[in-house]
Amino acid sequence: MSRQSARSALARAISTVTSTTRTAAGVFAPGHLGELTQIIPFEMVDEVLAEAGTVERRLRDLPSRVVVYLLLAAGLFAGLGYRQVWARLVSGLAVPGVAPSSSALAQARRRVGVAPLKALFELLAGPSAGALRWRGLLVCAMDGTTMSVPDSPANLTRYGHQSGSHGGSGYPLVRLLAVVVCGTRTLLAATFGPFKTGETSYAPALFSCLHPGMILLADRNFAVKSLITAIAGTGADLLIRCKAGRALPRLATLPDGSWASVLGGVPIRVIDAHLTITLSGSSRRTVHYRLITSLLDQRRYPARDLVVLYHQRWEIETVYLELKSTILGGRVLRARTPQGVDQEIYALLTAYQVLRLAMADATAACPAITDDRASFSIALHTARDQIIRAAGILAGTTIDLLGRIGRAVLAAPLPARRARISPRIVKRAISKHRAKGQVDRTNHRAAITTEILTQPQLTAAASP
Incomplete structure (x- = not known):
């Protein structure tokens, strides 16, 4: 075959693939979140900007709407600077335009402020249609965590360090508290602030999301009289672990082994239980749990x-x-000012929420796959790909209920969840010396048995 014939054959064998990208016009084109834009459409962003009074008075090269999408995309590309995030927003556009400088992006973020991102998160926060229910109750959980921020003078003054015997934390810490829906893991509410303020002080700010028909799960830190009273006042039920030595009056012993009591003026049931975990290697461990609940019907x-x-x-x-x-990769946040930290955290929470909503829509369309089998990593990487390709920004004439993110999640579900048997332990090294104790990384078959502890005799105790 001659060289010319080979070229002709190769030309016939090559197929041309073209794609059409539908975006906003002109300077608004970089403002998108790929396929997730259908959950956070342009109109929603424009509405929160108008309510916050941060819509630009004249058309700029960086409109406020575009800046909001930049902040949201930065939440999904946590390892990149804002200029690199911008490069990904415009990489799939027909006319990328001129890349703004770092200072221009910084000025634009300051111009937008915190209020639109906070309003956007509060607008999207809530359960999905297929949220987990137990005996008709929406199951939610509340807990706190910390996030590291850059060690700038402003952040250090606002948030402070964690003190400790090893010199404390290397960076200022933000304390974050949230209420999530179990199963779909969507966010109902969140609040955050200086680390020096404790979780129990932040908790009341979240109770506005509670209402009748919900049950709130929480750990021992939240078994406080004032919090129990406040939660009960919302109409929501509660199931909270408390310390085993907590003095609670035993008013009556019930047939199921629980007993009636009262805490903070709220009637409760107390459950004492031993959980025994038996592993395939004949190892055995027993732990004691004391739970309090407002569900009085045994x-x-x-x-x-x-x-x-x-x-x-x-x-x-x-x-x-x-x-x-998974998202941050253990990294410190970007912002070097408290206002920037607030803005970045709300953007991160909003980006997480829309990704979780997309995953919940996918599992709702396939009852055979439960919510906890949906891979968050697959959803995250697919969402990033869609942003880079500028794909699925505007819905076409044919409505795609799943989208690429949903199909990717359903195509590779996680295996059925195994019992958690390992204790909580810090895996990231905090010292050059080996941590005390050995962690068994072997996969064992586990059998968990529950024994409800009964004490039929009545005991007197001080009033709570």
Whole structure:
């Protein structure tokens, strides 16, 4: 075959693939979040900007709407600077335009401020259509975590360090507290501020998201009289672990082994249980749990079932893992001012929420795959790809209910969830010396048995 014939054959074999990108016009074109733009459409962003009074008075090269999408995209590309995030927003556009300087992007972020990002998060926060319910109750969990911010004088003054025997934290810390929906792991509410303020002080700011038909799970830190009273006042039920030595009056022992009591003026049931974990290697460990609940009907809500339900509290720990490890990769936030930190955290929470909503829509369309089998990593990487390609920004004439993100999640579901048997431990080294104790990384089959502890005799105790 001659060289000319070979070229002709190759030309016939090559197929041309073209794609059409539908975006906003002109200087607004870089303002998108790929396929996730359909969850946060242009009209929604324009509305929060108008309410905050931060819409530009004259058309700029960096309109406020574009800056909001830049901040949201930066939440998904946490390892990149803002100029690199901008490069990804325009990489799939037909006419990328001129890249703004770092100072121009910084001025634009300051111009937009915190209020639009906060309003956007509050607008999107809430359960998805397929959220987990237990006996008709929406199951939610509340807990706190910390996030590191740059060690600038302004951040240090606002947030402060964590003190400790090893010199404390290397960076100022923000304390974040949230309420999440178990199962779909969508966010209901969040608040944050200086590390020196404790979780129990931040908690009341979240209770506005609670209402009848919900049950809130929380750990021992939140078993406080004032918080129990406040939660009960919202109409929501609660299931909270408390310290085993907590003095609570035993008013009556119920047939399921739980007993009636009162805390902060709220009637409660107390459940004492031993959980025994037996591994395939014959290893065995028993832990004691004391739970308090406002669900007083022991026939409808047996003690053993409530102990099993409490395991769902771990869902919020998974949310923080996805935020701090999967998205941030353990990195420090970018902003060097408190206002920038607030803006960045709200953008991060909003980006996480829309990604979770897209995943929930996908699993709702496929009942065979439960929410906890949807891979967050796959959804995150697919969303990043869609931003780079500027794909799926505007819905076409044919409505795609799943989208590429949903199809990617359903194509590779995670295996069924195994029982968690390992204790909580810091895996990231904080010292050059080996940590005390050995961590068994072997995969064991685990059997968990629950024993409800009964004490039929009545005991007197001080009034709570």
